[in-house]
Amino acid sequence: MIRLSQERTKTLLAIHGWSAVALGLLLYAVILTGTIAVFAKEIADWSSPLSTHIADPFPPGTDRMVRDFAASVDPQFHEEAFFFPRAGNRLYVFFHRHETDEDGKPRERGVAAEIDPRSGEILDRREGTDADIEATDVANALSEFIVGLHVNLHIPDPWGLLLTGVLGLAMLVAAVSGFVVHRHLIRELFTLRRRGETLLKARDSHVIAGTWNLPFAFILAFTGSYFSFGSALGIPAVAMVVFGGDQDKLIETLVGNPPQVDATPAPMADLDAILADVRARSDAEPTFVSIQHWGRADSLVTVFMNYREGALTGPTYVYSGATGEFRYAKPNLGLVPSTGGTLFALMAPLHFGNFAGVLSKTVWFALGFAGAYVSITGLLLWTQRRSEQPIWRALARLTCWVAYGLPLSLVAAAWAYFPARRIWPALEPVMFAAFFGAAAIAAILAWRLRDPARIRDILLGSTGLALVGLPLLRWMCGGIGWIDAFNAGLATVIALDLAFIGGGLFCLWSLRPRPAALIRTPASQIEAQKA
Amino acid sequence: MTSASPADTSSRHSLWSRVVLAGPVVFAVACLVMAGSALWLPAGPAQIDNLVLPILLFPAIWAALFFCACLARRLTRAWIFIAGIGLLHAALIAQHLLHSAP
Numbered sequence: 001m002i003r004l005s006q007e008r009t010k011t012l013l014a015i016h017g018w019s020a021v022a023l024g025l026l027l028y029a030v031i032l033t034g035t036i037a038v039f040a041k042e043i044a045d046w047s048s049p050l051s052t053h054i055a056d057p058f059p060p061g062t063d064r065m066v067r068d069f070a071a072s073v074d075p076q077f078h079e080e081a082f083f084f085p086r087a088g089n090r091l092y093v094f095f096h097r098h099e100t101d102e103d104g105k106p107r108e109r110g111v112a113a114e115i116d117p118r119s120g121e122i123l124d125r126r127e128g129t130d131a132d133i134e135a136t137d138v139a140n141a142l143s144e145f146i147v148g149l150h151v152n153l154h155i156p157d158p159w160g161l162l163l164t165g166v167l168g169l170a171m172l173v174a175a176v177s178g179f180v181v182h183r184h185l186i187r188e189l190f191t192l193r194r195r196g197e198t199l200l201k202a203r204d205s206h207v208i209a210g211t212w213n214l215p216f217a218f219i220l221a222f223t224g225s226y227f228s229f230g231s232a233l234g235i236p237a238v239a240m241v242v243f244g245g246d247q248d249k250l251i252e253t254l255v256g257n258p259p260q261v262d263a264t265p266a267p268m269a270d271l272d273a274i275l276a277d278v279r280a281r282s283d284a285e286p287t288f289v290s291i292q293h294w295g296r297a298d299s300l301v302t303v304f305m306n307y308r309e310g311a312l313t314g315p316t317y318v319y320s321g322a323t324g325e326f327r328y329a330k331p332n333l334g335l336v337p338s339t340g341g342t343l344f345a346l347m348a349p350l351h352f353g354n355f356a357g358v359l360s361k362t363v364w365f366a367l368g369f370a371g372a373y374v375s376i377t378g379l380l381l382w383t384q385r386r387s388e389q390p391i392w393r394a395l396a397r398l399t400c401w402v403a404y405g406l407p408l409s410l411v412a413a414a415w416a417y418f419p420a421r422r423i424w425p426a427l428e429p430v431m432f433a434a435f436f437g438a439a440a441i442a443a444i445l446a447w448r449l450r451d452p453a454r455i456r457d458i459l460l461g462s463t464g465l466a467l468v469g470l471p472l473l474r475w476m477c478g479g480i481g482w483i484d485a486f487n488a489g490l491a492t493v494i495a496l497d498l499a500f501i502g503g504g505l506f507c508l509w510s511l512r513p514r515p516a517a518l519i520r521t522p523a524s525q526i527e528a529q530k531a
Numbered sequence: 532m533t534s535a536s537p538a539d540t541s542s543r544h545s546l547w548s549r550v551v552l553a554g555p556v557v558f559a560v561a562c563l564v565m566a567g568s569a570l571w572l573p574a575g576p577a578q579i580d581n582l583v584l585p586i587l588l589f590p591a592i593w594a595a596l597f598f599c600a601c602l603a604r605r606l607t608r609a610w611i612f613i614a615g616i617g618l619l620h621a622a623l624i625a626q627h628l629l630h631s632a633p
Contacts (some may be wrong), residue, residue: 008602011601011602015601103560109546162549168590169590169593171593171596172590172594173594173597176594176598222590222591224592225589226586226587226590229586229589229590230586230587230589233562233565233589234565234585234586234589235586237562237565237566238565238566238569238582238585238586240566240567241566241567241570241624241627241628242569242570242582250582253578253579253584254579254582255578256577256579276621315571331577333577333579334576334577334578334579335577335581336577336580337576337577338576339574339575339580339584340575340577340579340580340582340583340584340587341577341579341583343583343584343587344583344587347587349538375586438625510556
């Protein structure tokens with residue numbers, strides 16, 4: 001039990017409530033999309049699988065694929081390259097040079113390819129800046145749309161990142177103040193009054209979900225605001241003070257691979273041999289390969305590894321690109337272990353929950369879902385307690401619109417993705433149109449119906465039906481069927497199809513009459529209970 | 532027509548002063564602390580701690596200053612403390628930039 005004066009408890013309660021009221025709906029949008037984005041790689045694999053399961057995205061022959069592609073690329077883009085597996089374990093390769101845009105911000109320009117690792121066939125080739133190449137990505141478009149909503153709400157940088165950073169800070173405030181104001185923390189972990197007034201039961205559900213979720217909410221809020229502010233504010237600010245604004249110099253110093261300039265042309269070493277060597281050195285698998293100065297004597301190949309068994313960080317190995325000689329192993333940042341480097345390495349696994357594969361991702365998904373539930377029930381409790389005032393009744397309708405309209409809009413974007421991917425080269429505008437179209441319809445319903453229970457029923461029912469139909473739509477638009485997917489070992493396709501059908505049926509099941517639900521309780525009844 | 536009592540007016544001013552301190556002032560000071568502490572934090576064995584830690588710990592810096600601004604019993608002291616930290620780091624940054632200018 002945390003002892004506070006009455007005055008401080010009141011202040012913290014006010015901070016807890018008002019921070020949620022001011023930013024709760026946007027926070028819910030970021031939490032919900034983040035919860036789904038935990039499975040971004042699986043969503044990409046599900047929406048754009050290759051015809052068979054690719055167990056090893058860096059098979060023998062990777063060297064030939066990258067080398068052949070490099071030969072087809074203008075040498076001005078050989079300054080840097082990286083390759084890693086993307087949707088369906090396609091090998092994504094990007095040769096590029098660094099430049100600054102009109103506003104002086106660093107960006108990359110070059111040529112990217114998606115390669116089938118089984119045959120070496122180039123499935124897609126795109127040229128331009130990193131943003132142009134991302135915008136015309138078909139295979140990863142659906143997962144990137146969801147990730148973009150989570151990262152910056154699709155608002156141009158740095159404003160989107162600053163906004164999500166502020167939302168992260170609001171979540172941090174809610175988590176800390178929630179921890180302090182719940183005086184009987186241990187008891188509240190297990191208190192759920194099943195027989196009692198509606199408001200009390202709703203409060204219990206909110207508190208029990210929030211209390212169990214507190215450590216996780218704190219971790220997500222902290223790491224999330226770090227990710228947003230780090231790139232939008234932290235790197236430019238520290239670069240301004242220490243390196244006179246040179247962000248590339250800051251990143252170069254942090255990464256710790258000092259450039260030893262030698263532009264003498266030199267053939268590249270065998271990448272297959274380097275990949276075999278990293279596998280022999282570690283029990284982890286490679287995840288990302290970066291190559292500086294392709295085809296030069298000073299070329300460096302850096303191989304980032306996945307998490308080791310039972311560890312939250314993976315090693316990084318550096319090789320000479322010209323000779324293939326092993327140079328050194330290093331942490332993600334710096335050349336030797338350090339406090340800053342270790343903390344940095346912990347941020348990604350703690351935020352993405354990907355350190356133990358699908359198991360940890362499922363736990364992160366469940367905890368994220370609980371966080372979304374807490375943010376919405378908190379707002380509903382706030383508005384129900386003040387339901388005699390029109391402004392709070394309006395906020396209750398707005399909450400219903402966002403709470404149930406956002407999932408519907410996300411599913412609508414997926415419904416647009418599958419038919420459109422065969423026709424349009426740039427899918428993001430099409431998904432945006434479907435997303436905002438569904439959101440607009442939901443807003444009209446919320447405005448016209450006024451009764452939160454009816455708004456919820458219609459939106460939740462529509463979401464349920466759309467989710468149940470999504471696997472069918474995927475299949476009708478040329479996607480692989482279940483029998484073929486089973487034979488090809490594409491378990492992700494079947495698993496996500498079943499998850500969407502299960503989620504849709506759960507939405508429809510939630511529509512059953514429940515007289516005690518907070519959202520269905522008339523304000524007059526709640527007032528009577530309060531009295 | 533009723534006019535607000537002096538106590539009400541003082542309380543409202545105090546509330547606004549706290550809101551300004553906990554909102555834009557704390558955010559600006561947290562940014563100054565993040566940028567300025569890169570100049571005085573030890574670099575550590577990898578020579579990067581002074582660059583990485585301020586960026587990593589920005590949410591913690593902000594949260595500490597925010598709760599200090601919200602919960603301080605004496606608002607004037609909170610203003611002096613937070614503004615002092617901000618000015619100190621602003622001075623450090625200014626001195627560094629002036630000395631490193633060509």
